[in-house]
Amino acid sequence: MNGNTTHVEKPLTDEGGEVRELTAADMAAFSPLADVLPELAKIVPRRGKQKAPTKERITIRLSSDVVEYFRDSGEGWQTRLDEVLKAYIAEHRRAA
Structure with missing residues (x-):
């Protein structure tokens, strides 16, 4: 969790260990990977938006x-x- 949130409204998992559906508030409370596991963040590929x-x-x-x-x-x-499939379309468009 980041410094902005000190607790979660309800546990993320039940007694059986199943993770509940995360809310927008849960997601906002998570810290960026680079802050939590910087070595892993260096090797995880990133895509631009x-x-x-x-x-x-x-x-x-x-x-x-x-x-x-x-x-x-x-x-x-x-x-x-x-x-x-694109090649098929291109070939058959020419024939039409």
Whole structure:
């Protein structure tokens, strides 16, 4: 917790150790990572603030073999899948 807040209205966890849903007040009370764990903060990648969303979050059902193929290709598989779909669109726009 940062110096502005000395207590939390209610515990963050129940007796079973389950974390409750955090409120805006809870989040505001947390200290920045660099203040709490400076060595970890040096190695955790940081992204700049996104100016405008470039992608849309959706739910899609794909064949398990398609998902498995792209997941097995490693980190960034969703981006590669997006690139394949964009290439398909580009190719089929030309044909139309």
